[in-house]
Amino acid sequence: MNEELKNLESELRDLIPTSCRNSILERMENELADPEQNPPCSNWFINSYKEIITGAIAASLGLLAGYLIFSTKPHTQNIASTKPTFNNKAIQEIPHITTQRFFKTVDEGIIHVSESTPTQQFKYHFIETKTWKKPEKSITLQHQQPREKIVRLAVQHY
Amino acid sequence: MVNQALSQKWKDWFKEHSSRFLLYARQQAANSFDAEDILQDAIFQLIKSAKFNEIPEEPYIYKSIKNKAVDYARSNVRRLRREELVHQDSEPKSYWFSHDLENKERHELIETKLKNLPKEQQEILVLKIWGEQTFQQIATTLNISQNTAASRYRYALKSLQKSLRGENGLEIGAKR
Numbered sequence: 001m002n003e004e005l006k007n008l009e010s011e012l013r014d015l016i017p018t019s020c021r022n023s024i025l026e027r028m029e030n031e032l033a034d035p036e037q038n039p040p041c042s043n044w045f046i047n048s049y050k051e052i053i054t055g056a057i058a059a060s061l062g063l064l065a066g067y068l069i070f071s072t073k074p075h076t077q078n079i080a081s082t083k084p085t086f087n088n089k090a091i092q093e094i095p096h097i098t099t100q101r102f103f104k105t106v107d108e109g110i111i112h113v114s115e116s117t118p119t120q121q122f123k124y125h126f127i128e129t130k131t132w133k134k135p136e137k138s139i140t141l142q143h144q145q146p147r148e149k150i151v152r153l154a155v156q157h158y
Numbered sequence: 159m160v161n162q163a164l165s166q167k168w169k170d171w172f173k174e175h176s177s178r179f180l181l182y183a184r185q186q187a188a189n190s191f192d193a194e195d196i197l198q199d200a201i202f203q204l205i206k207s208a209k210f211n212e213i214p215e216e217p218y219i220y221k222s223i224k225n226k227a228v229d230y231a232r233s234n235v236r237r238l239r240r241e242e243l244v245h246q247d248s249e250p251k252s253y254w255f256s257h258d259l260e261n262k263e264r265h266e267l268i269e270t271k272l273k274n275l276p277k278e279q280q281e282i283l284v285l286k287i288w289g290e291q292t293f294q295q296i297a298t299t300l301n302i303s304q305n306t307a308a309s310r311y312r313y314a315l316k317s318l319q320k321s322l323r324g325e326n327g328l329e330i331g332a333k334r
Binding site: 005013021024029142 | 198205
């Protein structure tokens with residue numbers, strides 16, 4: 001490296017990065033003072049061989065149950081989106097903000113459903129965002145999900 | 159679970175090194191607020207991880223920050239684009255470095271030019287100069303070879319030097 005680059009390097013070393021705001025240090029201290037008891041999700045299944053086996057069996061049973069449920073379900077014409085339902089009442093009670101951002105309409109043309117008037121089908125695409133906030137711990141949980149809604153309009157005969 | 163002694167160790171360690179990790183997070187993030195969130199999330203994840211009863215090696219920490227920044231950008235890509243447009247007008251100028259009055263102008267110029275370098279070059283300069291990483295450690299952090307790290311560093315320094323020369327109006331054409 002030539003002399004000029006070395007000078008530039010030492011000039012750069014003179015620059016001192018700005019330090020963290022106190023709020024981050026405080027949050028860090030709070031976190032360390034009150035660490036969560038539960039290990040992170042990424043570790044639970046690698047802790048032991050036994051748990052891997054248990055996890056594999058649980059996953060297989062889940063798949064089997066899913067197959068049995070969905071394979072017997074009759075086909076339905078209702079393909080419009082449905083909102084997710086929360087069985088856990090506690091989750092329902094946590095206040096959250098839901099926003100839907102519409103971004104595209106697709107005209108899918110004329111649809112002929114047997115023995116009924118032809119309809120023109122439109123597909124509306126939007127992003128649904130749910131935001132849960134816990135201001136006292138400055139925690140925000142945001143969940144985004146693409147959604148679509150199908151609308152059919154009866155076509156008039158002339 | 160983090161015990162008391164380890165907790166104090168983490169605190170002291172974070173106070174000592176936080177500024178350079180924050181600088182790296184700033185280099186990775188779209189704005190200074192996101193950088194702080196990314197740093198916080200990355201460090202909390204390390205603390206909570208049952209794997210680390212000891213403070214991990216620095217390349218691992220830089221890697222965690224980088225991964226968090228990627229996750230963060232991926233999950234908020236639309237929001238980030240929208241906010242970037244707003245931030246361009248509204249965010250107060252956020253400095254990566256503290257500038258003393260004596261050299262303020264020169265340091266601000268260097269910072270501006272550094273921010274204008276391609277991301278890869280910025281990253282390697284930040285890691286080498288302010289992160290005090292060896293080329294071996296940088297290679298581990300960025301998943302590149304040691305030689306690539308070294309040559310990219312030299313190239314970044316040259317680019318910065320060229321850019322600063324251009325600004326000062328010095329030596330442009332002098333070599334031609």
